[in-house]
Amino acid sequence: MNKRINTLIVMFAALHLMGIAQTKSGLEPHRFKTTIDGKETTLITLRNGDLEACITNYGARLVSLMVPDKDGKAEDVVLGFDNIESYRLKKQNFGSVVGRYIGRIKGAHFSLDGKEYQLQQTGGGNISHGGRPGFADRVWDVISHNDSTLRLRYVSPDGENGFPGKLTTTVTYRLTSDQALTVSYEATTDKPTVVNLSNHSFFNISGNPSTPVTSQQLYVDSKYIATYDKQKNLNGHFMRVRNTPFDFRQLKSIGADIDIYDEQMSITRGYDHAFALRHAGDQSEPAVILYDEKSGRQLSVYTTEPAVQVYTANGLNGTMIGKGGVAYQKHSAVCLETMHFSDSPNHPEFPSTVLRPGETYKSRTTYQFSDHPAHKDRNLVSSILMYSGVASLTGLGVVGIVSLVK
Secondary structure, eight states: OOOHHHHHHHHHHHHHHHTOOOOOTTOOGGGGEEEEEEEEOEEEEEEEEEEEEEEETTTEEEEEEEETTTOOOOEEOOOOSSSHHHOOOOHTTTEEEEOOOOSSEEEEEEEEEOOOOOOOOBTTBBEOOOEEEGGGGGEEEEEEEEEEEEEEEEOOOOOOOOOOOOEEEEEEEEETTTEEEEEEEEESSSOOEEEEEEEEEEOOOTTTTTGGGGGEEEEEEEHHHHHHHHTTTTEEEEEOOTTTTTOOSSOOOTSSSSSSSHHHHHTTOOOEEEEEEEETTTTSOOOOEEEOTTTOOOEEESSSSSSEEEEEETOSSSOBBHHHOOBBBTSSSSEEEOOOOTGGOTTTTTTOOETTTTTEEEEEEEEEEOOOOOOOOSSOOTTTTOOOOOOOTTTTOOOHHHHHHH
């Protein structure tokens, strides 16, 4: 018996060294090992208590997140692929860090300190999500990691996709003992530039991505959304959510009003809007609560950012086959992208996204899970520390918008 046990231990150790051992989510680390642009990619597993997160340094992506339901059954609550080649070939931002600037900059240009910058155009004369290749397409350096924390870095050269300044960005993923995943960003530059970073995870907290999220309940701490023109560019205006499909000031199923005609909804064919947060930068208030009754899982999102982009995966159509062989359909997930507003460099009335030499961009978002009945929890989770030392990028900072969203 002892000989058999020793043999199994040796076999497991060998598999682990070869990167074949599976994770709780079923991912096989060896399927994430390759070389891109001369850099090696890998899959790193973090664990703390009942949570497990798998992250690849290709795009600093959250590949899987195992979270227990009300009965203690752990399931994967984010969409993605089970190998690195699918991430490379199927251009989707599943779980990635998007930058330098998440969202769209109209006309692919902006002016800063009297100088005009022409950016790469990615469609319609605009630039989206920082251009191509963006941060999601880069191999990040692994700076450090332990059982529960991973720190990655990417250095974006001056002029990449037209953006000024050498930007050094670090992202830290941390699992805490109270069932939370915290994603923290820091960035510095050697020239004045603009920065807007976010994680682009597609959540389905039911643990079953074959089912749509339309039955899940959503709360957003917002009275206003930023509105689009007919070309889906922000027009600099805000619209009250009251008496519109965008009113999530109380928990409401995502699908309750998603098919109601609304001018803004007709532009995006589902939710894909930036909600101005009433308590921007206040981590004692949940920006978002997402609740799935069947599994009992609740996700509360806390952030230093002034807005959250709620996107209901309107562009998925079943052609992408993800983990477990599941065909990802429309509305099979919801993205909760904590961020500054799109096109802020061209709208001085929006919170500033300017970063200057000597300053440090800082941003933090915490995804807190529980299996309690849905409620608007106003207590600060112990994993969140009061955030300080932030450059001028957090908070609204403009009197008109401060009064608007309160």
